[in-house]
Amino acid sequence: MTGATADLFEALPGPGLSQRLMAPDAVLLGGFARGKDEGEALVCAVEAVIASAPLRHLVTPGGYTMSVAMTNCGALGWVSDRAGYRYEALDPLSGRPWPAMPACLLELAVRAAAQVGFAHFRPDACLVNCYEPGARLSLHQDKDELDLSAPIVSVSLGLPVVFLFGTTLRSDRPGRHWLAHGDVVVWGGAARLAYHGVAPLADGHHARLGRRRINLTFRTVR
Numbered sequence: 001m002t003g004a005t006a007d008l009f010e011a012l013p014g015p016g017l018s019q020r021l022m023a024p025d026a027v028l029l030g031g032f033a034r035g036k037d038e039g040e041a042l043v044c045a046v047e048a049v050i051a052s053a054p055l056r057h058l059v060t061p062g063g064y065t066m067s068v069a070m071t072n073c074g075a076l077g078w079v080s081d082r083a084g085y086r087y088e089a090l091d092p093l094s095g096r097p098w099p100a101m102p103a104c105l106l107e108l109a110v111r112a113a114a115q116v117g118f119a120h121f122r123p124d125a126c127l128v129n130c131y132e133p134g135a136r137l138s139l140h141q142d143k144d145e146l147d148l149s150a151p152i153v154s155v156s157l158g159l160p161v162v163f164l165f166g167t168t169l170r171s172d173r174p175g176r177h178w179l180a181h182g183d184v185v186v187w188g189g190a191a192r193l194a195y196h197g198v199a200p201l202a203d204g205h206h207a208r209l210g211r212r213r214i215n216l217t218f219r220t221v222r
Ligand code: MD3
Pocket: 127, 129, 137, 142, 152, 154, 185, 187, 191, 192, 193, 194, 196, 197, 198, 215, 217
C-alpha cells in the first residue's frame, strides 16, 4: 500500500462505521454506538435510568402534552411545565436527584465529542427521549444551556426515524436525515442553534427495543 492509500484507510473510523457532515458542524458518526456488546450495555444502562426515574409526558408552557416521553440522568435534568422550560437538579416526580449518568453512557458521549475535536466535553445532563409510533418533536432550538460553545451529543437507539435539520431561521425548510440504532451525532458550532425536530415515528419492530425509539442527548448545562 502506498503512503497516501494507507492514510486514507487510517482515516476510516472502523469497520461498519462512517463519519460525515450532516450540515456544517453537525457530524454524523454512523454506527458509533452499534458495537454488539456496547449497544446492549447502553440499552441496559438506559433501562436502569428509566427504572429509577420513570418516563413521563411533560406539558409545554402552552399547555400541550408532549407525545415524546422523557426522563433524565446526570446532575441536571430538563423539565417543562406550565411555568416554562428549565433544568432542575431534582426529579419533580420523586423530589430526589436524577439518577447518576451511567459510566458507559458518559464515556460514549465523551469519546464521540473527542472524535470530532471537542476534547474537553464533560456533559452534566442527559435527556432521555422515548418515542412510540406517531410520537414526534416539532421544530425547536435548544438554548436553555448556559454555555452554547459546548456541543450536544445525541445517540439514537431502536427504531429509525426521519430527523429534520434546518438553520437558525425557523422559516427555512429543514433537510431530512435518517437516524438509526447506534447512530451518534455531535452538534457544535454553527449547528448548535439550528432549528431541528423529529418526524412522527413510523411503526416497526426493533430486535432489542420493540416498537420504540430512544434518543439520548448529552449536554453541558452549567
Ligand atoms: C441540534 N431531540 O432532545 S436528537 C432534544 O431525536 C431533541 O429526540 C431529538 O431535539 C431526538 O432537544 C433530536 C438530535 C439533536 C439534539 C439536540 C440538538 C440535534 C440538535 C441541539 C442543537 C442542535
